[in-house]
Amino acid sequence: GQQLNQSPQxxxxxxxxxxxxxxxxxxxxxxxxxxxxxxxxxPVLLIxxxxxxxxxxxxxxxxxxxxxRKDSFLNISASIPSDVGIxxxxxxxNAGNMLTFGGGTRLMVKP
Amino acid sequence: xxxxxxxxxxxxxxxxxxxxLLCAQDMNHEYMYWYxxxxxxxxxxxxxxxxxxxxxxxxxPDGYNVSRLKKQNxxxxxxxxxxxxxxxxxxxxxxxxxxxxxxxxxxxRLTVL
Numbered sequence: 001g002q003q004l005n006q007s008p009q010x011x012x013x014x015x016x017x018x019x020x021x022x023x024x025x026x027x028x029x030x031x032x033x034x035x036x037x038x039x040x041x042x043p044v045l046l047i048x049x050x051x052x053x054x055x056x057x058x059x060x061x062x063x064x065x066x067x068x069r070k071d072s073f074l075n076i077s078a079s080i081p082s083d084v085g086i087x088x089x090x091x092x093x094n095a096g097n098m099l100t101f102g103g104g105t106r107l108m109v110k111p
Numbered sequence: 112x113x114x115x116x117x118x119x120x121x122x123x124x125x126x127x128x129x130x131x132l133l134c135a136q137d138m139n140h141e142y143m144y145w146y147x148x149x150x151x152x153x154x155x156x157x158x159x160x161x162x163x164x165x166x167x168x169x170x171x172p173d174g175y176n177v178s179r180l181k182k183q184n185x186x187x188x189x190x191x192x193x194x195x196x197x198x199x200x201x202x203x204x205x206x207x208x209x210x211x212x213x214x215x216x217x218x219x220r221l222t223v224l
Contacts, residue, residue, distance in 0.1 A: 009151065031211050042115070042201050042215030043154070088153055092211050098144075098169065099211065101153035 004091055006102035014110050019076040021087060021105045029091030032065050032072040033099070037086040046087075047074070081109050113137055115216035117202050123222045124192045132187040132219050134202030140214070141207035143185040144169075145177060147198040148218070154201065160185055161207075192223045 006023045013019060023032070031050055035043035047058050049065035049072060056063055060077045072089055089102040118133045134143065142161050146154040146169075156169030160179040174196060176188045185204075189196060199220050203213040 004153070006153075033211055040217070042203070042217050044215070045212060048211060090211075095208060095211075098156055098159065099213070101155070103151045103153045 004089055004100055004102035006089055006105050008105060010106040012108045013079055015079060017079055019079055022073045023089030023102045024071045025091060028069040029093055031092040033090040034063050034074050035088040043088055079109050081111050083107060084109050115202055115204055115214050117216040117219050121220050125224050126193060128192050129190050132200055134185045134216060135183055136204040140204035142205045144203045145187045146201045148201060149198050194223045197223045
């Protein structure tokens with residue numbers, strides 16, 4: 001089946017640093033989504049991307065839909081301790097299809 | 112609104128025992144989903160439902176059964192638990208036609224000894 005590869009698998013950064021993570025696939029997705037999972041909670045949708053090349057922000061978070069439609073990127077600027085958690089990318093081929101999730105990037109922030 | 116709730120939060124089973132996980136949503140969503148989350152593997156879809164009385168298999172359905180007798184509830188059953196089913200289980204729901212915008216419950220941590 002389709003697979004999404006997320007990297008890095010984990011990051012340990014200093015508060016205030018910027019963070020970049022990405023998600024790649026061997027096949028095309030027409031929708032990309034980024035979710036965040038706080039410790040002990042379920043994932044929450046952060047950003048949804050619907051068009052190749054699209055760049056969308058949500059506060060300090062910015063995500064991009066790769067022009068090849070086989071990748072997506074998430075950047076977090078000026079990280080803070082509450083950014084800690086697991087970030088998942090998810091891809092959707094078409095509106096009627098289920099989501100395919102990446103393995104997640106675990107972010108740890110040192111105050 | 113409570114959103115998506117899951118019962119129980121934690122459970123320990125012995126191999127061969129059965130149990131049912133309950134998911135409830137109060138957002139009047141048509142679609143509901145059950146996922147399992149294992150380290151490094153993200154979320155994998157077990158079963159889903161696009162409406163009351165209908166269910167369908169996801170990516171990893173073996174060893175699980177589901178039922179959607181009421182629109183607001185989606186039950187996940189394990190008839191004979193195995194250690195390989197040790198995982199964190201998440202339920203989610205979404206509006207009709209919007210698989211991408213899913214609302215997740217807090218999860219159930221299941222350990223099978």
